[in-house]
Amino acid sequence: MKKYFFITLFLMNIYYPSELYSALTWKIFGNLNEPRQYFGAIPINNTEILIIGGYDNTSGSGKSLSTCEIINLDSGYTTYTQSMNETRFCFVTLITKDSNIIVLSGTKNPSGSVLTSSCELFNTKTRKWSIIGYLIEPRFQFSADFINDHEIIIVGGRQEGNDILDEVEIFDISTGISRQVNNFIYRSGDNVSGYTSNNKFIVFGGRDGGPNSYRSEVIYTYNIANDAWDIFDVFNNQTLFPSALKLSDQRLVISGGSFSESPNNNSRDIYIENNGGISLAGIMFYPRHWHNMAQWNSDSVLIIGGFDSNVNNIFECEWFNTQTRITSRGPILNYGRSMFKVVSLPSKQNINFRRILAIGGKDSNSRSIESIEILEPEISSYPPIITQSSSDCDNFYFTVSDSNLINKVELTGFKNNNVKVSTIESLPASVVHVVVSLIDKKQNGYFTVTCTSSKTGLSVELSDTIFSKIYFLKLISPIKNGTIDIGDTINDSVKCVDVELKNDGYQDIIIDSARLVKNYEFYIPSGQLPITIPKGQRGTLRICFESSVIGTFNDSLILKDDCDSLIFPVVGRCIVNKPPYSSDGRLDCENFYFTVTDPNFIDRIELTGFNQNVTITIIETLPDSVVHVVVSLIDRKKTGFFEVTCYSNKTGLSDRIMGKIDGKSSVLKVLTPLDSGVIIVGITDSxxxxxxxxxxxNTDSEEFVLDYARLDTNIEFSIPQAQLPLTIPPGDTAELVICYLPSSLEEQSDTLTLGDLCDTLRIPVIAQGDTAFYSGKGRCGTLLNGKTLTPGSMIKVGYPVPNPGSNEVSIIVSGSNGLPGRCYLIDLRGELIQEAEKVNSVSGTDEDEKKSIEYNINLNNVSTGVYFIIVETIEGKRIFPYFVMK
Structure with missing residues (x-):
């Protein structure tokens, strides 16, 4: 991916570090009693330095040392102190919380064939050594650091025979016991470790073999809680054993290292911790390896010695300003040296500076040297100092300090564009936090800020460019819990997914670099790059996964956007060849249903073996990874037997499903009161x-629960629902109550429906209404109760005919005589609602011919309710209940 911005800070015209420190020179402090390289050097206090072990090859075949010396800066002498219990070099030296000194493991000869696993402690009060324990795996050229006040984590290195390790162990200084933890990501010798300003333990810069062997650009951090290694950040290049320094503000500075050994090619890069990551901050004049760094004051680091790409020791030193990111020429060593030690101690002359000692090492002929050089401050007046710079996409932040007070912070020069400057503190102040911000966030900004102290008349300038947020790259899919999930595949089979990316920025993105950290099981097919994603649009990047080993595998996809690195975890699973898997089997009266799945696809499903009275249906089109299958009876009254086999051509494996489907669909039988298949309720008074x-x-051998019993019309006939569900024991009987309330004097019918096992049982129901009752008053007002018989055979009254969607009811009365009468509508209280209108009358020509009269009742003004229609003739009265619904 193209990187569109890079922060470059520089001082202009006023005070360069080379001018400020031009008078500084390295001076010979003295000599060690024994020449040494690959040794340890740790300050005991502000005036004494302990020199530990190492290797001396100035005579004979060389020797591993156990001797120790103390450099006294006050007296100017170097004297022997108690030796270690074992000789060693290429070991790690650490300081405990109570200021004692620990050495870990190491080698006893240059070939690495004899190692020691012992760990020794130097008591700074008694000046005595003691063995406190042993590592599980003796090693040299490794890294180590405290993870708490009593445990040390040891990472990688070389074992006897020079084989590279990826083993990691944690040594407890209080018990002397070591325990193994999760291995490092790869075999790593000559690696470097340290703590970031936010207390993350990181490891980087190792290689997995000899010259030109694999080395990684990835910086890893150890998650103590989960015993796991995670990606912290990424260098621009793969580098072996760079030099690392922890600043007084707790940030890390990292420089140099080796790209390759045959031919030798060293790095000039300088990285610094910023905004929670490690970013490229500057370039050295010389490519360096096996060099050192020391902090000089709050904003300056001195890069010292080492050898160049021609394996020649470097005499020249370089200044690196951690705030302005400027590299400048430094003082020259009296002796070019590599594989030496540097110690930085407080200066007595000026509390704002340090004094630096370069001790021992080896010369260009690879011989151990004994000389000690010292660099001390010789100046005392300085301009304001810029410290603690940081940036985001829209702002640049820095802090400027001066004990003589900062009186003015302003934009100066002619190149200020689209920026504004502000200070957090009110001026004057000794420490001022400055913010330079973009005015229009969609355009670049250029600035020069000058900070001036009126008391000294000195000032410092800071110039830079703030690039606008020109794009923002976002991962859309396939993402699951923040991880690109490739999914499952069988061993030795390739599975690819298209990773969808969206450009949420203001201009097009051209992705010309996309890579995976490990690039073993996962890979990015060639030919995809560059990928152009227009603003607001989406693009895809294909990632593939293949493994011959069963298990879950992880990698990380690394992309860059305008403000940070995008690192997305990638996961894929390689699964063993498994046969198709059947599930979700269920049965009804005529069918058996099941689902069969296989990530390698189902290619064929068929009836095999013994099959009787069944047929098979496949819902999906084959091949498919998920298939729904239905086995059905051919003759519903007979039992069916089946055997279904499902095949996957890719694996050659299959799954077989067998079973039977019982053919019975009905188990219920109505016994009484039954006459010719009809339930007879009988005659009932109206x-x-x-x-x-x-x-x-219940004719079945199993208990039956009747929960469905319905009548089609359900007006005159009804089923009390409280009796349901009705449980009928196997082979036994139960009673179902049916009720009847007649609405006419004629035979009435309905149909009973019972929910059977797999069918419905329908039986007609009939009953007879006997009489219709009415009441009235006699001629003298006496209340009379009586009942009418069915009208004589000579007169027939038709049922009221409701007309859906109409507001009229029609009633036709026909007969051979006695037709004149009356038709009217009453309510439940017997109140007259409406007299029917006679709309049609037909008379026969013969006395025996039937006559008919049609009555209409208009329901426009009749509300919803229960009513009765009364038809009176000479022969009697007919009463019809009628329901009005509106």
């Missing part, structure tokens, strides 16, 4: 509710 018990027989 207005009287009559209930009968229907005896139902």
């Amino acid at each position: 207005g009287v509710l009559k209930c009968i018990k229907v005896l139902i027989h």
